[in-house]
Amino acid sequence: MNMSEILQFTDGTLRGELRHRVAMSKHTSWRAGGVAERTYQPADLADLQTFLRGLPADEPLYVVGLGSNLLVRDGGLRGTVVLLHGALKALRMMEANTLHVEAGVPGAKLARFAAAHHLSGAAFFAGIPGTLGGMLAMNAGCYGSETWQHVTDVQVLTRGGDLVERTAQDYEIGYRQVIVRGKSGLESGKPSSAVAPHLPLSQEELFVSATLHFANGDGEIERKAIKELLGKRIASQPLNLPNAGSVFRNPVGDHAARLIESCGLKGKRIGGAQVSQKHANFIVNAGDATAADIENLIAEVRATVAAQTGVVLHPEVRIIGEVV
Ligand SMILES: Cc1cc2nc3c(=O)[nH]c(=O)nc-3n(C[C@H](O)[C@H](O)[C@H](O)COP(=O)(O)OP(=O)(O)OC[C@H]3O[C@@H](n4cnc5c(N)ncnc54)[C@H](O)[C@@H]3O)c2cc1C
Known part of the structure; x- marks a missing residue:
């Protein structure tokens, strides 16, 4: 579907921003991944409703906020990504x-x-x-x-x-x-x-x-609590490099970071992706990581932890899109 087809559906009344071939690395905190066929950032709620009403039922649709829990594979996304950060901000x-x-x-x-x-x-x-x-x-x-x-x-x-x-x-x-x-x-x-x-x-x-x-x-x-909490994060998380927070959910009664560290995986690297030295449940983009580097490292960590500890870790991050 192209712009004019969407406009046909909506009588040309859209007020948001429709873009084509958008690098999702710009919309994900890992700063990696493929291209979305289209993105739409609505002007407001009514505009988003108009847009959705105009979308054909078979158009693939994704919704992304700040992309801080998201890996988009290098082959990118077919269809439309609705971007809500910068929109719906009341x-x-x-x-x-x-x-x-x-x-x-x-x-x-x-x-x-x-x-x-x-x-x-x-x-x-x-x-x-x-x-x-x-x-x-x-x-x-x-x-x-x-x-x-x-x-x-x-x-x-x-x-x-x-x-x-x-x-x-x-x-x-x-x-x-x-x-x-x-x-x-x-x-x-x-x-x-x-x-x-x-x-x-x-x-x-x-x-x-x-x-x-x-x-x-x-x-x-409350302001003091916010300051303390941010200080704790700076001390314990690799915030100087692109990441998506905790990669794996914590298994019941344990911590994914403890298990990963116990398997000697801190610093483990595939391409530009690396298990953080600071926090073992974070994978950082240490420079030009592809989504495949990150996904392969996730798989490697998972397999190693399962083999060495018997615990199967489950990703907390959401992985979407096509492989190259
Ligand atoms: C440094 C760092 C620290 C983090 N610390 C924490 C933490 O302490 N606790 C924690 O829980 N998480 C943490 N995270 C992960 C992440 O910030 C959270 O999961 C957050 O809720 C994701 O919000 P987002 O807007 O970035 O969602 P996105 O990453 O854009 O999307 C995540 C999922 O939510 C869906 N989604 C987004 N918006 C909507 C919507 N409007 N309606 C329906 N579905 C939607 C998406 O489709 C996707 O499936 C951290 C991440 C980073 C990078």
């Missing part, structure tokens, strides 16, 4: 300790906004370099806090552009996992397999905003 205080936050808002901005409004419990968002949409999709968390602990309701768009309101009770929420309860297809009633097999969110919906609840707090204490 953030406002509502009554009774609640915030309405759009999906493109970064964690750091959310944490600082909550502190400025004397809300407690949002500091942990400052250390997660993703958007609220990505944090909702992943149930991102750290230091004992998780995104969905604060969600009262979310607004989602179906693949066909319909806006649906859901509460936290509509989801099964686990460790880095969020699934709509008993849902098999879209609100429109179309069978799921025919509609959006490529939308990475298994429910085939994308988050556009959420209402978050926090306790009353003291802005000064």
